[in-house]
Amino acid sequence: MTRQLETLNEWVQATARKTRPDRIHWCDGSNAEAQALTELMLASGDLIALNPSTHPDCYLHRSDPDDVARVEHLTFICTPQREQVGPNNRWMSPDQAHTKMNALFDGCMQGRTLYVVPYCMGPIDSPLSRCGVEITDSPYVVANMRIMTRMGQIALQRIEREAQFVKGLHSIGELNPERRFILHFPEEGLIQSYGSGYGGNALLGKKCHALRIAAWQGRQQGWLAEHMLIVGIENPQGATHYIAAAFPSACGKTNLSMLIPPPSYCRAGWKVWTVGDDICWMQAGADGRLWAINPEAGFFGVAPGTSRKTNLNALATLSHDTIFTNVGLTSDGQPWWEGLDKGKPAIDWQGRTFDPANGPAAHPNSRFTVRANQCPSWSAHSEDPQGIPISAIVFGGRRANLMPLVFETRDWTHGVLTGASMRSETTAAATGQVGVLRRDPMAMKPFCSYNFGDYFAHWLSFDHPGAKLPKIFHVNWFRKNDQGAFMWPGFGDNLRILEWILGRCEGIAEAQETAIGYLPRMQDLNLDGLSIDRTDLQALLRINPAEWTEELQDVGTYLAGYGEHLPQALELARQQMAAALAAEHP
Ligand code: GTP
Ligand code: SPV
Ligand code: MN
Numbered sequence: 001m002t003r004q005l006e007t008l009n010e011w012v013q014a015t016a017r018k019t020r021p022d023r024i025h026w027c028d029g030s031n032a033e034a035q036a037l038t039e040l041m042l043a044s045g046d047l048i049a050l051n052p053s054t055h056p057d058c059y060l061h062r063s064d065p066d067d068v069a070r071v072e073h074l075t076f077i078c079t080p081q082r083e084q085v086g087p088n089n090r091w092m093s094p095d096q097a098h099t100k101m102n103a104l105f106d107g108c109m110q111g112r113t114l115y116v117v118p119y120c121m122g123p124i125d126s127p128l129s130r131c132g133v134e135i136t137d138s139p140y141v142v143a144n145m146r147i148m149t150r151m152g153q154i155a156l157q158r159i160e161r162e163a164q165f166v167k168g169l170h171s172i173g174e175l176n177p178e179r180r181f182i183l184h185f186p187e188e189g190l191i192q193s194y195g196s197g198y199g200g201n202a203l204l205g206k207k208c209h210a211l212r213i214a215a216w217q218g219r220q221q222g223w224l225a226e227h228m229l230i231v232g233i234e235n236p237q238g239a240t241h242y243i244a245a246a247f248p249s250a251c252g253k254t255n256l257s258m259l260i261p262p263p264s265y266c267r268a269g270w271k272v273w274t275v276g277d278d279i280c281w282m283q284a285g286a287d288g289r290l291w292a293i294n295p296e297a298g299f300f301g302v303a304p305g306t307s308r309k310t311n312l313n314a315l316a317t318l319s320h321d322t323i324f325t326n327v328g329l330t331s332d333g334q335p336w337w338e339g340l341d342k343g344k345p346a347i348d349w350q351g352r353t354f355d356p357a358n359g360p361a362a363h364p365n366s367r368f369t370v371r372a373n374q375c376p377s378w379s380a381h382s383e384d385p386q387g388i389p390i391s392a393i394v395f396g397g398r399r400a401n402l403m404p405l406v407f408e409t410r411d412w413t414h415g416v417l418t419g420a421s422m423r424s425e426t427t428a429a430a431t432g433q434v435g436v437l438r439r440d441p442m443a444m445k446p447f448c449s450y451n452f453g454d455y456f457a458h459w460l461s462f463d464h465p466g467a468k469l470p471k472i473f474h475v476n477w478f479r480k481n482d483q484g485a486f487m488w489p490g491f492g493d494n495l496r497i498l499e500w501i502l503g504r505c506e507g508i509a510e511a512q513e514t515a516i517g518y519l520p521r522m523q524d525l526n527l528d529g530l531s532i533d534r535t536d537l538q539a540l541l542r543i544n545p546a547e548w549t550e551e552l553q554d555v556g557t558y559l560a561g562y563g564e565h566l567p568q569a570l571e572l573a574r575q576q577m578a579a580a581l582a583a584e585h586p
Contacts, residue, residue, distance in 0.1 A: 002160050008133060012116055015135050015169060020107045021114035027142060029152015037139050046140055050324070051333035057321045060335065061140055063198050064175045065350055068326055069365045070200040070207070070249075070430045070446065075182040077212070077449045086451030087561055088441075097183050097192075104179060104194045108171045112137040118156040118165075119149035119205050121214075121281075121295035126385040128223075128281055128293045130214070131159045132166035134204045141170060141202050143323060144369050147298040149205045164189065166213055168204035172197045184208060186216035186449055199300055199325075199367060210279045210295045211447035219450060219458050223283035227443040229257040230280050230294055232273035232379050232388065233498055240273065241502050244280050244292055244470075245394035246419070246443040249429030250365070252396070252477055253277050254301040255491060258313035258377055262492050264529040270495065273379035274313070274372070275388060277301065282390060288468035291387040296372065302429070303327050303366045305339040310491045313377050314368075323369040328354060328361030337362035364428035391505050395442065396475040397424030402547050403476035405488055405540040406497045408504050408511060408518040412463040415472025417573045418517075420456050421555040425478075439558055453565025460567055473501050474517075479540055487536040496526050515580035516543055545585035552578045 001009065016024055027033060038059070041047040047059040077085040078097040085091045092100075115136050122129025134145060145151050159165045166189045173179055173195040180195030191208040193201055200207040214225035227246055234240040247253050254277040261270045276294025285291040299317070303324065306314050318324075328336040331346040338360050345354040345361035354361050372378055381388050395418055397403065409415035419442040426436045430446065439445065441452055448455050462469060475497060477490040500520050503509025511518035519541055527537075556574055559566050 004160050004162065004165075005156075008159065008165070011167060012114075012135065016114055018102070019105050019109035019114060019137070019171065021109035021112050021137065023113040024116065025113050026116045027118070027146075027152050029146060029154065033152075034143065034146060037143055041139050041143070047323075049333075050335060054332075054334050055319065055322070058318075058335070059323050060327065060329065061323060061325045062349065062351055063326055066177050067175050067196050067198050068363050069198065069428060071177075071180060071182065071196065072430050072432070072446050074180050075446070076184070078183055078185045079187060084450055086453060086565065088445060088448060088452040089450075092183065094185055094188075097185070101181065101183060101192045101194065104173060104181070105169065105171060105192075108173055108194070109137045113139070115139070115142045117142055117145050117151060118159055119145055119151045120155040120158055121149060121205055121210050122293045123383045123385055124150045124154050124158065126293055126387070128283065128291075128385075128387055129295065130166070131155055131162060132168055132205055132209050133159070134168040134170060136170040136202070138170070138172045138197050138202065140197060144203050144300070145205060147323070147369050147371050148203055148300060149297055166191065166209050168193070168209065170194070170202055170204055172202070182208065184212045184449055186213055189213065203300070206279070206296070206300065207447055210281070211444070212449040214281065214295075215444070215447065215455070216449045218281070219454065223281065224459070224462075226280045226282065227278065227447055228280035229253040229277050230275035230292055230388070230390075231257045231259070232275060232381070233495070233502060234271040234273065235502075236269035241391040241505070242275065242292070242388045243392045243394055243498060243501065244282065244390045245396065247396045248398070248422075248424040248427070248440045248443040249446070250302050250427035251398045251424060251443070252490075254299060254314065255311050256494055258311055258317075258375060259495055260312055260492050261495050262529055265495055272377055272495070273381070274375050274377045275379045275382050284462065284467060285386070285389070288466050289389045290462070290470060292390050293387040294372075294382060298369060298371050299375070300367055300369050303335070303337040303368055304360070304362055304364055306337070307339050307341040309341060310339070313375055317375040318368045318370045321371065321374065324366070325369070326363040326366035337366055364434075390470045392473060392501050393470045394473045394475055394501065395419045395422055396477065397422050397440065397443075398427070398478040399423065399437075399476045400425070400478065400480040402544065402551060403474065403479065404519060404543055405479065406473060406475045406500065406520065407514075407516060408501070409472045409474070410517060412469050412472065413460060413569050413573050414517065414577070416456060416459045417570050417577075418472060418474050419459070420452070420559065420570060451562065451565045453562030453567070456562075456570055457565075457567045460569055471505050473504075481536060481539070487533075487540055489530070489532060493530060496530065500525055514543055515545075515577060515584045516548060519543070545581055548581055549578070552581065
């Protein structure tokens, strides 16, 4: 046995002595193993088979009704000094954390199987990829990790070659919200998660490793781990440019990454290629550009709102070999959720006869887990070991007012300031109140494991001689009119904005200069075949100086909260913006 596998084996044995499982199973990732796990979960009721003629090899999982989303108030970063994690994280000292978790994990796997899940985040042969091993007592987690990562023997082989892997220990415990903790020890490359079986809390390769641990490593090693989709836009001339976009949870990443062009664009020959829908790892290449990979191999996507009209590619993707979590059911055993333009619900997400008085049929954070290569728009370049080059970075949030449909920032520093100033309404992706406007820099509020001030400085450090950085933009698909309706049709029509963005990158699209950046005028956008109220469109492309003055003051107060850690350049850029605004609108 090699040294690496010895280390792994010792950790597995030590964990088994602590958690005392009945059995240990090393996952190989084979089809036979997956089949056996499915049988086991069908027998235990963890999975329910869906209609095999409409949804072959699809299953429903119902989680505990108190375990349906990420839990930010129970998520901690454990470092020697509190200062390291900043005011943007919950902190626990490593000693206290280990004591607490040792007590929880003590004997917690009795009567259960301990699964060892080796996984690789990123294409198996990419130098940008990184491996981890998750130990879990949940077969549902194993089944999801098999879809979301390169799991099993292939990952183990890579671990054997490499000097390092991230350790993740997970137990569903008693699924008691009072005994639930999601802990990260970045300096130990260790994750410990107890008491939840849900998504980001339990599939440790995803938010815990590929964002929180990776963000920490990226800062030390000079790369970026971001909450971003990656999409390729092929123009009628056949050239493909890639965009990375950061929107907070349940704010449109999956949808934008699988966008279907409007009919006029299809006729002209535009195509859209999906590379990733949630996480993006980026680093500078020898040519000075930023190169990106999607560390994931699957989608853990929001079900509600997914329809033939909004996201036909997602519907096609999840027509087979999909695990649905917390959706409703039709009378003939098909999955159902609010917004689906077909069928009607008979059973709700908790297994009760559907009654609108009990709320929606599908939980608002119900999700599908599916292999990414089942997506009709899946990019052939998704597995490229060197990644793909990024032409534009886009930030965006769910903002009912203030934020225009799109603007281009002046330069990298202004772009970083724009990302750092992001605000968005909270969604059902995390427990807590929905629709509350909060600061969510770069859509990383729940995922940046270190002081945001240092994180902004890390972003700024990419701007150095020789760098060929992408332009940075901000979008808002969620602006509402006085009647409370979305003004912008969104979804496929978002390509009109992406075309302008790439046109700006190529120097062929026009814009007007304003105090907050460059905005398109109506004539700068391709509106062919778009049905939108002209006054709505005007409102979407206009800025309100009084509201922006107030916003910039608030940004100043917010950023000052990072004290000494805040890079001066950001405060200077903010002051310049405020001065430009005052000069333009005295
Ligand atoms: P996470 O997986 O939580 O990180 O979310 P995400 O950013 O991938 O969000 P997703 O694309 O799943 O979208 C969440 C919700 O926003 C869904 O209900 C969508 O239907 C809705 N949505 C997405 N794009 C648009 C848009 O352009 N306009 C409007 N009005 N709604 C949108
Ligand atoms: C998110 O909340 O941003 C998600 C879903 O993508 S989860 O995996 O639960 O974090
Ligand atoms: Mn996400």
